[in-house]
Amino acid sequence: MSEAVISIRDLTMAYGSRLIQQDVNFDVMRGDIFVIMGGSGCGKSTLLKHLLGLIEPARGTISYGSQNFTRAGPAERQALRQNWGITYQSGGLISAMTLADNVALPLEQYSNYSASDIRDIVALKLALVGLDGYQDFLPAEISGGMRKRAALARAIALDPDILFFDEPSAGLDPISSRRLDDLILQLKESTGASVVMVTHELPSIFAIANNAIYLDADSKRMIDSGNPAWMREHSEHAVVRQFLNRAADHASGETSHE
Numbered sequence: 001m002s003e004a005v006i007s008i009r010d011l012t013m014a015y016g017s018r019l020i021q022q023d024v025n026f027d028v029m030r031g032d033i034f035v036i037m038g039g040s041g042c043g044k045s046t047l048l049k050h051l052l053g054l055i056e057p058a059r060g061t062i063s064y065g066s067q068n069f070t071r072a073g074p075a076e077r078q079a080l081r082q083n084w085g086i087t088y089q090s091g092g093l094i095s096a097m098t099l100a101d102n103v104a105l106p107l108e109q110y111s112n113y114s115a116s117d118i119r120d121i122v123a124l125k126l127a128l129v130g131l132d133g134y135q136d137f138l139p140a141e142i143s144g145g146m147r148k149r150a151a152l153a154r155a156i157a158l159d160p161d162i163l164f165f166d167e168p169s170a171g172l173d174p175i176s177s178r179r180l181d182d183l184i185l186q187l188k189e190s191t192g193a194s195v196v197m198v199t200h201e202l203p204s205i206f207a208i209a210n211n212a213i214y215l216d217a218d219s220k221r222m223i224d225s226g227n228p229a230w231m232r233e234h235s236e237h238a239v240v241r242q243f244l245n246r247a248a249d250h251a252s253g254e255t256s257h258e
Protein backbone atom coordinates (compact mmCIF):
# COMPACT_ATOMS: atom_id res chain seq x y z
CA MET A 1 0.00 0.00 0.00
CA SER A 2 1.35 3.37 -0.97
CA GLU A 3 1.72 6.12 1.59
CA ALA A 4 2.54 9.80 1.33
CA VAL A 5 6.16 10.57 2.12
CA ILE A 6 5.68 14.31 1.56
CA SER A 7 2.40 16.19 1.93
CA ILE A 8 2.04 19.81 0.87
CA ARG A 9 -1.05 21.63 2.08
CA ASP A 10 -2.20 25.10 1.04
CA LEU A 11 1.36 26.19 0.43
CA THR A 12 1.85 29.80 -0.56
CA MET A 13 5.37 30.85 -1.51
CA ALA A 14 6.58 34.43 -1.73
CA TYR A 15 9.72 36.50 -1.63
CA GLY A 16 8.64 39.36 0.63
CA SER A 17 5.56 40.84 -1.02
CA ARG A 18 6.31 39.08 -4.33
CA LEU A 19 3.92 36.15 -4.64
CA ILE A 20 5.39 33.13 -6.50
CA GLN A 21 2.73 30.40 -6.08
CA GLN A 22 -0.40 30.13 -3.99
CA ASP A 23 -2.45 27.32 -2.46
CA VAL A 24 -0.30 24.48 -3.72
CA ASN A 25 -1.49 21.01 -2.63
CA PHE A 26 0.05 17.66 -3.49
CA ASP A 27 1.43 14.42 -2.08
CA VAL A 28 4.60 12.57 -3.04
CA MET A 29 3.92 8.86 -2.56
CA ARG A 30 6.50 6.29 -1.47
CA GLY A 31 8.36 4.99 -4.53
CA ASP A 32 7.38 7.94 -6.72
CA ILE A 33 9.70 9.54 -9.17
CA PHE A 34 8.07 12.89 -8.85
CA VAL A 35 8.79 15.85 -11.10
CA ILE A 36 8.13 19.51 -10.43
CA MET A 37 7.36 21.00 -13.85
CA GLY A 38 6.50 24.39 -15.27
CA GLY A 39 7.79 27.20 -17.43
CA SER A 40 10.76 29.35 -16.58
CA GLY A 41 10.31 31.41 -13.43
CA CYS A 42 7.14 29.64 -12.23
CA GLY A 43 8.75 28.71 -8.92
CA LYS A 44 10.13 25.17 -9.31
CA SER A 45 13.43 25.86 -7.56
CA THR A 46 11.61 27.93 -4.98
CA LEU A 47 9.37 24.96 -4.20
CA LEU A 48 12.37 22.64 -3.93
CA LYS A 49 13.98 25.09 -1.48
CA HIS A 50 10.79 25.03 0.58
CA LEU A 51 10.83 21.23 0.65
CA LEU A 52 14.44 21.32 1.87
CA GLY A 53 13.68 23.92 4.54
CA LEU A 54 15.91 26.56 2.95
CA ILE A 55 12.95 28.94 2.60
CA GLU A 56 9.92 29.12 4.90
CA PRO A 57 6.36 29.13 3.55
CA ALA A 58 4.38 32.36 3.52
CA ARG A 59 1.40 30.11 4.37
CA GLY A 60 0.61 26.43 4.55
CA THR A 61 2.47 23.34 5.68
CA ILE A 62 4.98 20.78 4.48
CA SER A 63 4.91 17.38 6.21
CA TYR A 64 7.22 14.40 5.92
CA GLY A 65 5.19 11.29 6.73
CA SER A 66 3.29 12.21 9.87
CA GLN A 67 5.75 14.93 10.89
CA ASN A 68 4.94 18.56 10.30
CA PHE A 69 8.22 19.89 8.92
CA THR A 70 7.04 23.49 8.84
CA ARG A 71 6.47 23.53 12.59
CA ALA A 72 9.39 21.28 13.52
CA GLY A 73 12.28 22.61 15.59
CA PRO A 74 15.94 22.44 14.51
CA ALA A 75 16.63 19.01 16.07
CA GLU A 76 13.53 17.42 14.51
CA ARG A 77 14.37 18.97 11.14
CA GLN A 78 17.92 17.70 11.32
CA ALA A 79 16.65 14.19 12.07
CA LEU A 80 14.41 14.35 9.00
CA ARG A 81 17.23 15.74 6.84
CA GLN A 82 19.33 12.70 7.60
CA ASN A 83 16.87 10.66 5.56
CA TRP A 84 17.43 12.84 2.50
CA GLY A 85 19.98 12.71 -0.26
CA ILE A 86 20.37 15.93 -2.20
CA THR A 87 22.17 16.63 -5.45
CA TYR A 88 22.43 20.20 -6.59
CA GLN A 89 22.62 21.42 -10.15
CA SER A 90 26.31 22.22 -9.90
CA GLY A 91 27.03 18.80 -8.40
CA GLY A 92 28.47 20.45 -5.34
CA LEU A 93 31.50 18.19 -5.02
CA ILE A 94 34.44 19.63 -3.13
CA SER A 95 37.06 20.20 -5.79
CA ALA A 96 40.12 19.68 -3.58
CA MET A 97 38.92 16.27 -2.39
CA THR A 98 39.01 12.92 -4.18
CA LEU A 99 35.74 11.26 -5.14
CA ALA A 100 36.18 8.79 -2.27
CA ASP A 101 36.65 11.61 0.25
CA ASN A 102 33.65 13.46 -1.15
CA VAL A 103 31.42 10.40 -0.78
CA ALA A 104 32.87 9.68 2.69
CA LEU A 105 32.01 13.16 3.94
CA PRO A 106 28.37 12.59 4.97
CA LEU A 107 29.31 9.21 6.49
CA GLU A 108 32.00 10.83 8.61
CA GLN A 109 29.67 13.64 9.57
CA TYR A 110 26.46 11.77 10.31
CA SER A 111 27.23 8.10 10.97
CA ASN A 112 29.19 6.14 13.53
CA TYR A 113 30.79 3.79 11.03
CA SER A 114 34.46 2.94 11.51
CA ALA A 115 37.02 4.22 9.01
CA SER A 116 37.26 0.80 7.36
CA ASP A 117 33.45 0.45 7.11
CA ILE A 118 33.34 3.91 5.56
CA ARG A 119 35.94 2.85 2.99
CA ASP A 120 33.81 -0.18 2.11
CA ILE A 121 30.59 1.82 1.85
CA VAL A 122 32.29 4.45 -0.32
CA ALA A 123 33.59 1.76 -2.68
CA LEU A 124 30.12 0.21 -2.85
CA LYS A 125 28.37 3.52 -3.58
CA LEU A 126 30.89 4.50 -6.25
CA ALA A 127 30.46 1.07 -7.84
CA LEU A 128 26.66 1.51 -7.78
CA VAL A 129 26.96 4.66 -9.91
CA GLY A 130 29.48 3.06 -12.28
CA LEU A 131 32.58 4.78 -10.87
CA ASP A 132 34.41 1.75 -9.61
CA GLY A 133 38.14 2.47 -9.82
CA TYR A 134 37.77 6.26 -9.72
CA GLN A 135 38.10 6.61 -5.93
CA ASP A 136 41.31 8.62 -6.10
CA PHE A 137 40.29 11.00 -8.89
CA LEU A 138 39.58 14.66 -8.25
CA PRO A 139 36.28 16.09 -9.61
CA ALA A 140 38.21 18.13 -12.21
CA GLU A 141 39.79 14.95 -13.57
CA ILE A 142 36.51 13.31 -14.67
CA SER A 143 33.72 14.23 -17.12
CA GLY A 144 30.61 16.23 -16.30
CA GLY A 145 28.44 13.11 -16.41
CA MET A 146 30.81 11.30 -14.07
CA ARG A 147 30.74 14.25 -11.67
CA LYS A 148 26.95 14.06 -11.58
CA ARG A 149 27.18 10.36 -10.80
CA ALA A 150 29.77 10.99 -8.09
CA ALA A 151 27.43 13.56 -6.54
CA LEU A 152 24.72 10.91 -6.67
CA ALA A 153 27.01 8.42 -4.90
CA ARG A 154 27.49 11.00 -2.15
CA ALA A 155 23.73 11.64 -1.97
CA ILE A 156 23.03 7.93 -1.42
CA ALA A 157 25.89 7.42 1.07
CA LEU A 158 23.54 7.36 4.05
CA ASP A 159 20.83 5.26 2.32
CA PRO A 160 18.27 8.07 2.14
CA ASP A 161 14.50 7.56 1.95
CA ILE A 162 14.10 10.53 -0.36
CA LEU A 163 16.41 11.76 -3.10
CA PHE A 164 16.11 15.35 -4.26
CA PHE A 165 17.52 16.48 -7.59
CA ASP A 166 17.80 19.99 -8.93
CA GLU A 167 18.17 19.75 -12.72
CA PRO A 168 20.13 16.48 -12.59
CA SER A 169 21.01 16.40 -16.27
CA ALA A 170 21.70 20.12 -16.79
CA GLY A 171 24.73 20.54 -19.04
CA LEU A 172 24.95 16.86 -20.04
CA ASP A 173 24.95 15.52 -23.58
CA PRO A 174 21.90 13.36 -24.48
CA ILE A 175 23.73 10.08 -23.91
CA SER A 176 25.07 11.03 -20.47
CA SER A 177 21.68 12.45 -19.63
CA ARG A 178 19.99 9.18 -20.60
CA ARG A 179 22.53 7.24 -18.57
CA LEU A 180 21.79 9.40 -15.53
CA ASP A 181 18.04 8.80 -15.99
CA ASP A 182 18.67 5.05 -16.10
CA LEU A 183 20.80 5.30 -12.99
CA ILE A 184 18.15 7.25 -11.07
CA LEU A 185 15.57 4.63 -12.04
CA GLN A 186 17.87 1.78 -11.08
CA LEU A 187 18.74 3.37 -7.72
CA LYS A 188 15.10 3.95 -6.98
CA GLU A 189 14.41 0.26 -7.64
CA SER A 190 17.38 -1.01 -5.65
CA THR A 191 17.13 1.34 -2.66
CA GLY A 192 13.37 1.90 -2.50
CA ALA A 193 13.97 5.64 -2.21
CA SER A 194 11.40 8.12 -3.45
CA VAL A 195 12.71 10.74 -5.86
CA VAL A 196 11.71 14.38 -6.18
CA MET A 197 13.23 16.35 -9.02
CA VAL A 198 13.09 19.65 -10.82
CA THR A 199 13.98 19.19 -14.44
CA HIS A 200 13.72 20.98 -17.75
CA GLU A 201 14.69 17.80 -19.58
CA LEU A 202 11.33 16.83 -20.97
CA PRO A 203 12.48 13.49 -22.41
CA SER A 204 13.66 12.53 -18.92
CA ILE A 205 10.23 13.21 -17.53
CA PHE A 206 8.66 10.59 -19.79
CA ALA A 207 11.54 8.18 -19.31
CA ILE A 208 11.39 8.00 -15.52
CA ALA A 209 8.67 10.05 -13.81
CA ASN A 210 5.42 8.43 -12.74
CA ASN A 211 4.00 11.50 -11.02
CA ALA A 212 4.31 15.24 -11.52
CA ILE A 213 2.84 18.65 -10.87
CA TYR A 214 2.68 21.63 -13.20
CA LEU A 215 3.16 25.10 -11.73
CA ASP A 216 1.74 27.89 -13.85
CA ALA A 217 3.62 31.18 -13.79
CA ASP A 218 0.70 33.32 -14.99
CA SER A 219 -1.97 32.23 -12.52
CA LYS A 220 0.67 31.46 -9.86
CA ARG A 221 -1.08 28.19 -9.16
CA MET A 222 -0.46 24.49 -9.53
CA ILE A 223 -2.86 23.83 -12.39
CA ASP A 224 -2.33 20.10 -12.92
CA SER A 225 -0.89 16.97 -11.38
CA GLY A 226 -0.61 13.28 -12.15
CA ASN A 227 1.18 10.99 -14.56
CA PRO A 228 3.05 13.10 -17.12
CA ALA A 229 2.31 10.82 -20.08
CA TRP A 230 -1.38 10.98 -19.20
CA MET A 231 -1.22 14.75 -18.76
CA ARG A 232 0.42 15.15 -22.16
CA GLU A 233 -2.66 13.67 -23.82
CA HIS A 234 -5.44 14.50 -21.42
CA SER A 235 -4.68 17.60 -19.38
CA GLU A 236 -7.60 19.99 -19.50
CA HIS A 237 -5.06 22.82 -19.68
CA ALA A 238 -3.71 23.55 -23.16
CA VAL A 239 -0.58 25.07 -21.66
CA VAL A 240 0.25 21.76 -19.93
CA ARG A 241 -0.35 19.71 -23.09
CA GLN A 242 1.78 22.11 -25.10
CA PHE A 243 4.55 22.06 -22.51
CA LEU A 244 4.65 18.26 -22.50
CA ASN A 245 4.28 17.88 -26.26
CA ARG A 246 7.42 19.91 -26.75
CA ALA A 247 9.13 16.91 -25.17
CA ALA A 248 8.04 14.69 -28.02
CA ASP A 249 9.48 17.23 -30.48
CA HIS A 250 12.77 17.27 -28.59
CA ALA A 251 12.93 13.52 -28.34
CA SER A 252 12.09 12.87 -31.97
CA GLY A 253 14.99 14.64 -33.56
CA GLU A 254 18.00 16.86 -33.27
CA THR A 255 16.98 19.01 -36.21
CA SER A 256 15.94 22.08 -34.30
CA HIS A 257 18.36 24.97 -34.56
CA GLU A 258 16.77 27.04 -31.81
Ligand SMILES: Nc1ncnc2c1ncn2[C@@H]1O[C@H](COP(=O)(O)OP(=O)(O)OP(=O)(O)O)[C@@H](O)[C@H]1O
Nearest residue numbers: 015018020038039040041042043044045046047200
Ligand atom coordinates in the same frame (compact mmCIF):
# COMPACT_ATOMS: atom_id res chain seq x y z
N1 LIG B 1 15.82 35.21 -3.69
C1 LIG B 1 14.87 35.71 -4.47
N2 LIG B 1 14.29 36.89 -4.22
C2 LIG B 1 13.32 37.38 -5.00
N3 LIG B 1 12.82 36.76 -6.06
C3 LIG B 1 13.34 35.56 -6.37
C4 LIG B 1 14.38 34.96 -5.59
N4 LIG B 1 14.70 33.77 -6.14
C5 LIG B 1 13.88 33.62 -7.21
N5 LIG B 1 13.08 34.69 -7.34
C6 LIG B 1 12.03 34.88 -8.36
O1 LIG B 1 11.02 33.93 -8.11
C7 LIG B 1 10.48 33.43 -9.34
C8 LIG B 1 10.59 31.91 -9.32
O2 LIG B 1 11.97 31.55 -9.38
P1 LIG B 1 12.46 30.04 -9.44
O3 LIG B 1 13.93 30.08 -9.60
O4 LIG B 1 11.87 29.30 -8.31
O5 LIG B 1 11.75 29.58 -10.78
P2 LIG B 1 12.00 28.28 -11.65
O6 LIG B 1 10.66 27.78 -12.03
O7 LIG B 1 12.89 27.36 -10.92
O8 LIG B 1 12.73 28.93 -12.90
P3 LIG B 1 13.73 28.29 -13.98
O9 LIG B 1 12.98 27.20 -14.66
O10 LIG B 1 13.97 29.43 -14.90
O11 LIG B 1 14.94 27.84 -13.25
C9 LIG B 1 11.28 34.10 -10.45
O12 LIG B 1 10.52 35.16 -10.94
C10 LIG B 1 12.52 34.59 -9.76
O13 LIG B 1 12.99 35.75 -10.38
